[in-house]
Structure formats: structure tokens, C-alpha cells
Amino acid sequence: MGRRWGLLVGVLGAVWLLGSGQGGRQPAESAAQRCFCQVSGYLDDCTCDVETIDRFNNYRLFPRLQNLLESDYFRYYKVNLKRPCPFWNDISQCGRRDCAVKPCQSDEVPDGIKSVSYKYSEEANSLIEECEQAERLGAVDESLSEETQKAVLQWTKHDDSSDNFCEADDIQSPDAEYVDLLLNPERYTGYKGPDAWKIWNVIYEENCFKPQTIKRPLNPLASGQENTFYSWLEGLCVEKRAFYRLISGLHASINVHLSARYLLQDTWLEKKWGHNVTEFQQRFDGILTKGEGPRRLKNLYFLYLIELRALSKVVPFFERPDFQLFTGNKIQDAENKMLLLEILHEIKSFPLHFDENSFFAGDKKEANKLKEDFRLHFRNISRIMDCVGCLKCRLWGKLQTQGLGTALKILFSEKLIANMPESGPSYEFHLTRQEIVSLFNAFGRISTSVKELENFRKLLQNIH
Ligand SMILES: *[C@@H]1O[C@H](CO)[C@@H](O)[C@H](O)[C@H]1NC(C)=O
Numbered sequence: 069m070g071r072r073w074g075l076l077v078g079v080l081g082a083v084w085l086l087g088s089g090q091g092g093r094q095p096a097e098s099a100a101q102r103c104f105c106q107v108s109g110y111l112d113d114c115t116c117d118v119e120t121i122d123r124f125n126n127y128r129l130f131p132r133l134q135n136l137l138e139s140d141y142f143r144y145y146k147v148n149l150k151r152p153c154p155f156w157n158d159i160s161q162c163g164r165r166d167c168a169v170k171p172c173q174s175d176e177v178p179d180g181i182k183s184v185s186y187k188y189s190e191e192a193n194s195l196i197e198e199c200e201q202a203e204r205l206g207a208v209d210e211s212l213s214e215e216t217q218k219a220v221l222q223w224t225k226h227d228d229s230s231d232n233f234c235e236a237d238d239i240q241s242p243d244a245e246y247v248d249l250l251l252n253p254e255r256y257t258g259y260k261g262p263d264a265w266k267i268w269n270v271i272y273e274e275n276c277f278k279p280q281t282i283k284r285p286l287n288p289l290a291s292g293q294e295n296t297f298y299s300w301l302e303g304l305c306v307e308k309r310a311f312y313r314l315i316s317g318l319h320a321s322i323n324v325h326l327s328a329r330y331l332l333q334d335t336w337l338e339k340k341w342g343h344n345v346t347e348f349q350q351r352f353d354g355i356l357t358k359g360e361g362p363r364r365l366k367n368l369y370f371l372y373l374i375e376l377r378a379l380s381k382v383v384p385f386f387e388r389p390d391f392q393l394f395t396g397n398k399i400q401d402a403e404n405k406m407l408l409l410e411i412l413h414e415i416k417s418f419p420l421h422f423d424e425n426s427f428f429a430g431d432k433k434e435a436n437k438l439k440e441d442f443r444l445h446f447r448n449i450s451r452i453m454d455c456v457g458c459l460k461c462r463l464w465g466k467l468q469t470q471g472l473g474t475a476l477k478i479l480f481s482e483k484l485i486a487n488m489p490e491s492g493p494s495y496e497f498h499l500t501r502q503e504i505v506s507l508f509n510a511f512g513r514i515s516t517s518v519k520e521l522e523n524f525r526k527l528l529q530n531i532h
């Protein structure tokens with residue numbers, strides 16, 4: 069296929085200030101307090117408080133979302149893990165067994181998913197098949213019916229529309245394979261040290277609108293000059309600050325997973341994964357991290373709210389009667405769509421949604437330039453994922469960046485107007501199956517992180 073089915077996109081906004089209320093009841097020195105004392109109460113600039121998010125996520129959303137993500141539609145993710153790193157060559161492939169990804173055998177994936185990976189309705193599907201056939205025949209020309217020509221144009225337009233400015237992961241490449249996400253869970257792999265550090269360093273150092281005048285403040289921990297870093301951050305416009313917070317939130321979320329699925333026991337008899345409180349503290353304890361930990365956790369909530377808002381905005385797209393979670397199993401597909409809509413309506417009912425309208429709101433020309441900058445930066449981050457030496461980490465890194473990119477595409481798409489009037493959803497807005505799968509799985513990861521924070525809070529209350 070010559071067409072690029074755009075996937076990621078970057079643009080976003082908003083931010084809250086760092087302060088927040090004190091909410092704890094334990095003595096100030098307790099271990100739990102040191103990670104969480106600043107992560108409670110109201111989050112400024114956003115009418116939301118952490119406790120409301122926790123309750124909403126942990127009891128209403130998380131269990132149903134897990135159910136949905138176990139379905140065939142969402143568990144098979146097509147990904148090219150063999151793309152060369154575009155930035156440097158000395159990638160040391162992680163040789164550990166836990167880093168390996170086992171792709172699906174071709175008969176494991178339902179045919180309905182395999183035949184056309186971006187299919188979402190029967191009608192769209194038959195159009196796509198016609199288009200594909202047209203391409204195989206080598207031409208989009210007079211030999212096609214007028215209708216097909218229109219369809220081809222229509223789909224091509226979806227691709228290079230202003231919504232889809234990010235590079236598509238080349239899932240049409242022969243190297244792309246289906247991966248069963250349930251069989252390749254994100255967990256501790258032992259991939260850390262200089263290689264892992266390099267990736268995050270590049271992400272922070274090269275891609276967060278680094279100003280020329282300041283040498284190395286971008287990864288606050290690496291710098292050892294937090295004050296320079298935060299005064300720099302406060303000096304940025306909200307959009308650039310938000311960009312940094314999203315990256316930091318993603319980083320935090322991934323580290324919560326690794327601490328919650330730590331390889332606790334590794335003998336020839338058995339492997340056991342579970343919570344490692346020490347690891348969690350090393351990453352999030354206020355004292356051990358010199359105040360960074362609680363900030364990271366707040367950024368995680370920020371990321372949560374951004375993706376939650378995107379999901380509530382895109383409801384009309386999924387409500388379209390012709391939209392299906394198509395796998396070929398009619399009954400299951402219908403049940404899954406019902407569950408999906410139930411989840412989306414729950415999300416819509418969340419009372420304290422984040423307001424993205426203040427981003428890129430200023431001078432039109434400047435706003436567009438800023439948006440364009442975001443695209444370039446975000447796209448770079450998605451390409452950096454091809455440099456991750458541990459394949460399992462690369463898989464989940466790619467999936468979560470693609471999911472965030474899709475959320476941003478939704479938030480800042482001009483075709484999808486929030487609070488759609490009764491006239492119904494816009495048919496110009498389009499998401500590929502790939503985008504849908506990554507969007508929900510990425511949100512599922514952050515939802516899991518928020519849930520895990522509750523577990524760590526309990527575990528930490530038992531130590532002092
Ligand atoms: C993209 O990343 C590369 C490698 O880190 C860097 O050299 C380049 O300046 C980055 N571009 C943008 C727009 O961030």
C-alpha cells in the first residue's frame with residue numbers, strides 16, 4: 069500500500085501549576101506520605117482533584133476497561149519492531165529472555181482483523197478493499213468506477229489531512245507482525261542502566277524545546293540544578309510546558325508498571341513478578357528523588373486527564389451506527405461495541421473534564437506555528453522508540469506513544485468539534501484500527517498505573 073495511514077500526531081495543551089493541598093492524615097515522615105503527600109487535593113488550573121480521579125478510575129473505569137482490552141479486537145496489535153533506529157547505530161540489543169517479544173502465528177489472529185487492519189465498518193471495509201485492489205492493479209485511473217475513484221481520493225485525503233501529520237508506523241511493511249498484548253505484558257525486563265537512560269535522556273534533552281541558552285537542565289534529575297530547570301519550565305508558554313509534562317507522565321507511568329511487575333524471583337523453577345516497594349520509592353519518594361517523585365506522579369495524572377478528555381470528545385465517532393469493532397465474530401463484535409460505548413459514556417459523565425480550548429488559542433499564525441512544532445517534536449519521540457534496545461520495551465513504548473499521539477489528534481482535530489450538536493457526528497473524522505487499538509491500550513496502561521498507585525499507597529503504609 070502506498071498510502072500512509074497516519075497514526076501519530078502531536079499537539080496538545082494545558083498545564084497545572086505545581087502546588088496543591090495537603091491531604092494526608094499520617095505522620096509527616098511516613099513512607100507513604102513521602103511519595104504521596106503532595107499528590108492529593110486540588111490540581112490547580114484544572115477543576116479536578118486527585119481523589120476524585122482515583123475513585124472514578126479504580127472503581128468505575130478500570131475493571132470494565134480491562135475486560136474490553138482482553139477482547140480479540142484490542143489484544144492484537146500490529147507493529148514493526150524491526151525498524152532501524154534513525155538516530156544512532158550502536159544499539160545494544162538486550163539479550164535477556166524477558167526482553168523478547170513473541171509474535172503471533174498467522175493462524176492465531178482472527179481473519180477479520182488480519183484482512184484489513186484499519187477496518188472499522190463493513191461499508192468502509194469494502195471501499196478499502198476496492199481501493200487496495202485498485203492499487204494492486206497499479207493505478208487509480210479511468211479504469212475505476214467513478215465511485216471508487218472518489219473513495220480512493222477520500223481515503224487518501226484522510227491520510228494527508230492536517231490531522232494526521234505524524235509518520236505512520238509502517239505496518240504495511242513485511243516486517244510488521246501481530247503481537248498478542250496479553251501474552252507479552254509490560255513488566256520489568258531488567259532493561260535499565262546506561263542504555264535505557266540514554267533513550268529517556270535523548271527524549272528529554274533533544275525534544276523538549278530546549279532553549280539555546282541553557283546547557284543541560286532538561287532532565288531535572290540528571291542536571292542536579294532543579295531550580296534552573298523549574299524556572300526555565302515556568303517561563304515557557306503553557307503548551308510547551310504541557311508537552312514536557314506529558315512526556316514526564318508517560319515516563320512515570322512506565323516506571324509504575326515496572327515497579328508493580330518487578331521480577332521478584334528468578335530461579336530455574338519459577339519466575340515471580342510482583343510489587344517492589346523499594347524500586348517504587350527509588351523512583352517516587354520525595355526525599356530520595358529530591359522532590360522529583362511527587363511531581364512525576366502529578367504529571368501522570370495530567371496525562372490521564374488529557375487522554376480521558378480525548379476519549380470523551382471522540383464518543384460521537386464510536387457511536388456511529390456503521391462503526392464496528394470488527395473481528396468477524398458478529399455476536400462478540402456487537403457485545404464489545406456495547407461495552408465500549410458503556411465505558412465511553414462513563415468517561416463522558418466524569419464531571420471534571422479538562423478544558424483543552426485554551427491551547428493554541430492565541431494569534432492564529434503563532435498558534436499554527438506552535439502546533440507544527442509540536443508535531444515535529446512528537447514525531448521525533450515516536451521515532452526514538454525504534455532505538456530502544458529491549459524489544460518488549462520498544463513494543464510498549466511504541467504503543468503508548470502512538471496512543472498518546474492519537475489522543476492529541478482527537479483533541480486538536482478541527483474536524484471533530486467537541487459537544488457535537490444534534491446534527492450528528494462528523495464523517496470526515498477518521499481513526500484507523502491501529503489508532504483505536506493503541507488509544508485504548510495506552511489509556512489502559514495509565515488507568516492501570518493510577519490503580520497501582522493505590523496498591524503502593526497501601527503497601528507503603530505498612531513500612532516506616
Ligand atoms: C529529533 O531528534 C534528533 C535526535 O535526537 C535531534 O537531533 C533533532 O534535533 C530532533 N528534532 C526535533 C524537531 O526535535
Ligand SMILES: *[C@@H]1O[C@H](CO)[C@@H](O)[C@H](O)[C@H]1NC(C)=O
Nearest residue numbers: 331332333344345346347350
Ligand atoms: C527491589 O528493587 C531493588 C532495587 O530498587 C532491588 O535491589 C531489590 O533486590 C528488589 N527486591 C526484590 C525482592 O527483588
